[in-house]
Each structure stands twice: as structure tokens, then as C-alpha cells.
Amino acid sequence: MIRSYRKTDLEEMVRIWYEASVIAHFFIPASFWASQKNAMKEKYLPLAENFIFEDEGQIAGFISLVGEHVCALFVVPEMQGQGIGTALLEHAKTLKGRLSLKVYRENKSALHFYEKCGFVATGEEVDEYTSCVQILMKWE
Template structure:
């Protein structure tokens, strides 16, 4: 079940973020992520709209949007590969007409995930915080093609 994040979910969301970030970004020291926990708690999450994926009363993933930016999507490492990330991403798509994000270029699994879900690479840049290359990606629904399949016009 996907629902809005509640204040009582905060510590679980932070734990998921730290563990998933550390695992997905093994090219960045864990201490980097640990040093950003307070910013996540006090700056980033309060500025975002966040939804959690709850299963059997336990939060197992979350997605955060800031305007049209997919600011965060993380699934507990023990729950990855079960469709939770896909469900959260589809939920985010229903909230916005367009989404953009950045992802580390070295995070091949996440890039493949976003490409499978219709995102396209829009550019590349360096992350100011880590110095690692990251890709800018965008998603927007395809407009129907006039006169396409199923059209009654000849």
C-alpha cells in the first residue's frame, strides 16, 4: 500500500535512505551518506512530498517529489527486486505531468531501472558534493500520434 509519509515514519525512511544509498553507491564512502542524515531529516524530506510503500505494517520504501523533480526513491535493500520501486515510481508519475532526476553515472542498475520506466537521458554533469559524474534524466508521457493505430481516418 502506498500512502503519504507520516511523522512516525521518519526514522524508518531515514534508515532505508542510508542503507540503500550506501549499497547503491559503493563508489562513495558510507561516511558521506551518514554525514547527510541531518540534512535529510531537517531540510530535504520536509521540503518534499513523500509517500511510503507499506507492507504488513512496515515501511519498505519511499518516493519524494519536489515540484517536478524525483528527489528520492529508495527501497529497503532486503525488499529490492520485488516491484516496490516500480510501484513507487508509477505513483510518482501519476502525481506529475513530467519528472526529472539526476542519478550517478556509475549507478548502472538505477539507470537501467529508469530507462525501463520511460526516462531518457537529457545530459551529464558533475555532482558538486562528490565530484562524481551524474546523468540528468527526464520522463513525460508520450502524446498520442494522430491517425495512429486504431484511428478511423483513412
Template structure:
């Protein structure tokens, strides 16, 4: 079941985030992720709209949205490959007409996942906190048409 997160979910969300971050980002020193936990708890999660995937009373994944920015999508490593990330991303797409995100370039699995679900690379940069190269990606929902100004009409 996907539902909006409550303050009581914070510890479980942080556990998912830390476990998944350590696994997916092994090119970043583990100490970095451990040091970021309090910032996540005090600053990032309260600023976001957070949705969790709960199965059998256990939070297995979550998304965090800040306006049209997909700030986080994480699934516990032992729960991956079960459609949780896909379901969470589908929820984000239902909530927003367009989405943008940043992902580490070396996180091939995540880059492939987002491309598979309609995201395109829009820019490249460097994450200021880690110094790692990152990709900016964007999604525009189907049926959403761009409006072009006709010149000379």
C-alpha cells in the first residue's frame, strides 16, 4: 500500500534511505551517508511531501517530492526488484505533470530505471556535497502538450 508518510514513519524512512544509499552509492564514502542522517531528519524530510510503500506493516520504500522535484526515491535493498520503485514513481507521476531529479552518473541502475520510465537527461553537473558527477533528468507526462508561439500570425 502506498500512503502519505506520517511523523511516526521518520525512523523507518531514514533506515530505508541509509541502507539504500550505502548500497547504491558505494562510490561515495559510507561515512558521508551516516553523517547526513540528521540533516535528512531535521531538514530534508520535513520540507518534502513524502509517500511510503508499506507492506505487512513495514515501510519498504519511499518518495519525497519538493514541488516538481523528485528529491528521493529509495527502496530497501532486500525489497528491490519487487515493483516498489515502479509503483512509487507511478504515484509521483500521478501527483505531478512533470518531474525533475538529479542522480549520480555512476548509479547505472538508477539512471537506467529512470530512462526506462520516460525520463531524459537534461543536463550534467557535479554534486557539491560529494564532488561526484551527476545527471539532471526530466519527465513530461504523456498527453501534456507544449505550447508554441506562432510568429507572424
């Protein structure tokens, strides 16, 4: 079930974001992600429009949007590959009609996932925080 975010979800969302980020972004030191936990909790997630995928009362993943931009899409690592990310992305597509996002070039599985979901690369840029290349993608 996909539902709107509640403030009580915040701790679990940060935990999922951190655990999934460390695994997916193996090319960035885990200490970087650890240093961003407070900003995620206090700034980024509260400012976004967040939707939760709940499975048997537990948060299995979430998507965060600012306008038509996907700022975050994370699924509990052991639950990846079960359609949760796709369901969250489809929910966002229905709500917004078009979407954009950035994904690290080295994160091949995420890049492939977004391409499979109909996103196309429109450019690239260097992330100012990590110095890693990000692919800019759009879906319309």
C-alpha cells in the first residue's frame, strides 16, 4: 500500500535511506552518508512531498518529490527487486505527469532501473558534494 508520509515515519525513512545509500553508492565512503543523516532528517525529507510503501505495517520504501523532481527513491535493501520501487515511481508518474531525477553514473543498477521505467538521459553533471558524475534523466 502506498500512503502519504507521516512525521512518525521520519526515523525509519532516514534508516532506509542510509542503509540503501551505503550499498548502492559503494563508490562513495559510508562516512559521507553518515554525515548527511541530520540534514536528511531535519531539512531534505521534511521539505519534500513523501510517499511511503507500507507492507504489513512496515515501511518497505519511499519516494520524495519536490515538484516534478524525484529527490529520493529508496527501498529496504532486502526487499529490493519485488516491485516496490516501480510502484512508488508509477505513483509519482500518475501524480505529476512528468518527472526528472539525477542518478550517479557508477550506480549501474539504478541507472538500468530508471531506463527500464522509461526515463531517458538528458545530460550529466558533477555532484558538488561527492565529485561523482550524475546522469540527469527525464520521463514524460
